[in-house]
Amino acid sequence: MRFRHLTLPACALALAWSGLSGQVRAQSQDDTFVFMSSQLSCPPAKHQPHCYLTNPVAAAKAVAALRDAGARNVLIPSATLDEMMVIAQAIDDAGLKFYTYEHWEFIGAVRPQYPGGTFDCGAYTHDRIDAEIAPLRKRFPNAYAGLHFTDEPLQRDLANLGAQATCLRNDPRTAGMKIFVNLLPIYSNQMQPGGPAAVPDAMAPAQYGVSCAAGGITNPTAAQTVASNHLAYVVAAADSIRPDFLATNIYVFDLHLAQCPAGREFVMTEGMSAVSNVARARGLKPVAYLQNFRTAAPPYSFHPTNFHHHRWYTSWFFVFGGRQFANFLSHDDDTISGAMHHGMLTASNDSRDIAVDALNTHAYTRQIQAQLGSRTHHRFVAPFLSVPTGELIGWLPTNQIVAGEYGLNADSSAMVFFARRSIDQPASSTVSFNKWWSRVERLNFNTGLWETVGTNTNSTQVALTDFPGALYRLSMSGMAAERSETGQ
Numbered sequence: 013m014r015f016r017h018l019t020l021p022a023c024a025l026a027l028a029w030s031g032l033s034g035q036v037r038a039q040s041q042d043d044t045f046v047f048m049s050s051q052l053s054c055p056p057a058k059h060q061p062h063c064y065l066t067n068p069v070a071a072a073k074a075v076a077a078l079r080d081a082g083a084r085n086v087l088i089p090s091a092t093l094d095e096m097m098v099i100a101q102a103i104d105d106a107g108l109k110f111y112t113y114e115h116w117e118f119i120g121a122v123r124p125q126y127p128g129g130t131f132d133c134g135a136y137t138h139d140r141i142d143a144e145i146a147p148l149r150k151r152f153p154n155a156y157a158g159l160h161f162t163d164e165p166l167q168r169d170l171a172n173l174g175a176q177a178t179c180l181r182n183d184p185r186t187a188g189m190k191i192f193v194n195l196l197p198i199y200s201n202q203m204q205p206g207g208p209a210a211v212p213d214a215m216a217p218a219q220y221g222v223s224c225a226a227g228g229i230t231n232p233t234a235a236q237t238v239a240s241n242h243l244a245y246v247v248a249a250a251d252s253i254r255p256d257f258l259a260t261n262i263y264v265f266d267l268h269l270a271q272c273p274a275g276r277e278f279v280m281t282e283g284m285s286a287v288s289n290v291a292r293a294r295g296l297k298p299v300a301y302l303q304n305f306r307t308a309a310p311p312y313s314f315h316p317t318n319f320h321h322h323r324w325y326t327s328w329f330f331v332f333g334g335r336q337f338a339n340f341l342s343h344d345d346d347t348i349s350g351a352m353h354h355g356m357l358t359a360s361n362d363s364r365d366i367a368v369d370a371l372n373t374h375a376y377t378r379q380i381q382a383q384l385g386s387r388t389h390h391r392f393v394a395p396f397l398s399v400p401t402g403e404l405i406g407w408l409p410t411n412q413i414v415a416g417e418y419g420l421n422a423d424s425s426a427m428v429f430f431a432r433r434s435i436d437q438p439a440s441s442t443v444s445f446n447k448w449w450s451r452v453e454r455l456n457f458n459t460g461l462w463e464t465v466g467t468n469t470n471s472t473q474v475a476l477t478d479f480p481g482a483l484y485r486l487s488m489s490g491m492a493a494e495r496s497e498t499g500q
Contacts (some may be wrong), residue, residue: 043257043297044374045111045192045338046083048099049345050091052359062360064102065095071102074361078342079106081356081367082374086110087160087192087338093144100152109157111192112145118162118176131172133179146185158190161253164261165193167202167245174252194259194301194338195249198242198283205237217275224272239282246290258291259299259338260284264325265317277433280328281397288333292389297336300329302373304366305341307353314353318365319372320436320480326377327431327481331416333389335381339370379457380429380483387418387427396433404428404486406446406470412439413474421447424488432476440475445486455483 053074054063064071078086086103088096090113103110121136122129149156159180165173173193180186196202199220201213217224221235229235250258262283269276284300291298302325306316326337341355356367393402396411404417404426412433419426432439452466457479465484466472476482 043085043299043336044082045085045087045257045259045299045336046078046081046342046356047087047301047338047340048078048089048342049355050089050343051345051347053343053361054095064099064361065089065091066098068098068101070361071099072105074343074357075099075102075106075108077357077361077363077367079108081339081363081370082378083339084108085157087113089113090116093147096144096148097151100148100155104152104155109155110152111158111160111190112148112156113160114140114176115162118173121176122172127168129172131175131179133175133182136176136179137183141180141183141186149185149189156189158192158256159186161191161193161255163194164196164200165249166196167248170248170252173249174254177253177255190256191253192257192259192299193249193253193255194261194299195246195287197260197262197279198238198286199262199279203238203241203245205234205241217272217278220275220278222272222275222278224274227274229274229278235278239286242282243286243290246286250290250294250296254294255296257299257336258287258296259301260287261301261340263301263303263314265303265321266314270315277396280325281332281394284329284332284334285392288329288389292333298329298334299336299338300326300334301338301340302326302370304339304370305353305355306366307351317369319369319376322369322373323376324431324435324480326373327429328414330380330384330429330481331392331394331414331431333392333416335384337374337377376457376479379455379460380481383455383483383485384418384427384429389416389418390420391417393417401446404445406444408441408443410439410441412437413441413476415443419486426486428484428486429481430474430476430484431481435480438475438477440473440477442471443474444471446470447488449486450489451485451487453485453487455485 050065054065061067062070064074086108088099088110100110117140119126120139121132123132123135161173177191199214201215204215204219220238221229221231223230260283262279264276264280288298302322303317307314341353343355343357344359346352356370357363391402393399393405393408394414395408400408402417403420405415408415414431414433416429448470450468451464452469452472453462454465456463462485474482
């Protein structure tokens with residue numbers, strides 16, 4: 013996963029989606045992923061006692077730590093078949109699933125050369141499926157869940173990646189295996205108004221129309237162009253590859269982003285809504301990577317985060333219909349742009365505070381996932397984006413709260429997830445609904461129980477203080493149904 017420095021990044025925007033995301037298939041509850049790095053745990057010699065690719069004891073320790081931090085699916089790094097067998101055994105023993113990384117094998121199967129060639133299914137089948145994937149799946153039929161495709165693929169590679177996906181689906185030994193792909197973020201130079209840059213990197217806020225000084229979009233044309241370019245890229249990736257999981261990695265906790273919240277909001281709202289809407293409309297699962305790493309070394313100055321930051325970030329993803337999450341980074345890694353990046357685990361597979369924060373984050377998200385269940389996300393409401401009303405919400409009068417609607421007025425039961433706009437500042441407002449509900453309940457994240465906050469009412473008070481998000485359940489029966497029908 014390549015990092016991009018958001019040179020003075022930002023926040024804000026007018027979404028190209030106008031709030032409506034459409035009625036799409038519901039998601040399952042929890043498919044939490046973790047991206048594994050082996051750079052320091054298993055350097056080239058790979059003889060260190062803590063190498064989880066060669067030492068079964070080290071593998072068991074690493075997997076147990078990641079499981080305890082909330083991971084359910086492990087994206088293992090590129091490795092030999094023997095090495096994959098070692099880490100796969102530990103994953104299988106822990107009751108988790110794993111995905112193999114297919115980037116280098118993809119590059120090798122593009123003939124006569126990469127870039128510029130065409131994916132050769134025969135070569136990939138011989139070199140990868142026959143030699144490694146088939147034996148690995150035969151050994152671990154339950155734990156080996158799928159393939160992790162090229163991370164942040166370029167537009168030029170999408171057709172060949174689609175051919176790779178078709179190749180895998182047509183082989184009976186790999187049919188039914190899931191595909192995970194993480195896309196370039198919206199602030200990548202690949203999305204800029206003037207066309208792709210020679211070297212993928214991050215755009216400055218001004219390039220996507222945001223003025224940090226003004227605190228908003230001052231160049232709507234640039235903003236719309238970047239949003240449209242990114243949307244077209246997401247659509248092309250989804251339609252070409254047809255992955256089961258479509259992920260985005262928008263790392264907003266950067267020292268520079270704090271100086272430009274308008275840019276941060278732009279990349280989050282546009283990036284999250286594009287991936288979530290495109291995925292769900294096609295029956296795919298949208299995934300958001302969490303920034304489970306830190307580094308203080310320039311130029312990639314990602315500041316320390318904790319579960320408060322991640323709970324806030326995941327709350328926004330729920331607002332836009334996202335339901336699944338991935339963790340980056342598993343272990344310490346010093347090969348990313350020459351800077352040390354501290355992950356959830358040390359090179360010796362010991363958990364650090366980042367792993368504890370990940371667990372606290374997932375304790376929050378799993379409650380929401382479980383309660384939302386199979387409900388369908390229909391709309392978002394965000395007054396600061398000029399979307400103050402929705403299907404369920406009649407009026408949200410504050411710019412400091414956003415909401416995602418899971419249900420319709422015609423339903424006897426629906427849910428609304430509210431999130432505050434600020435990372436750390438409380439927000440509250442009276443919210444009116446478009447009809448009377450017999451009961452309004454709020455999920456208590458401390459107890460896991462629903463608490464009644466209103467009966468026979470068409471409004472409620474939303475206060476986001478200790479938690480950055482809140483889940484409300486609306487139910488309809490009796491008196492409320494009669495009032496709704498008569499318009500009272």
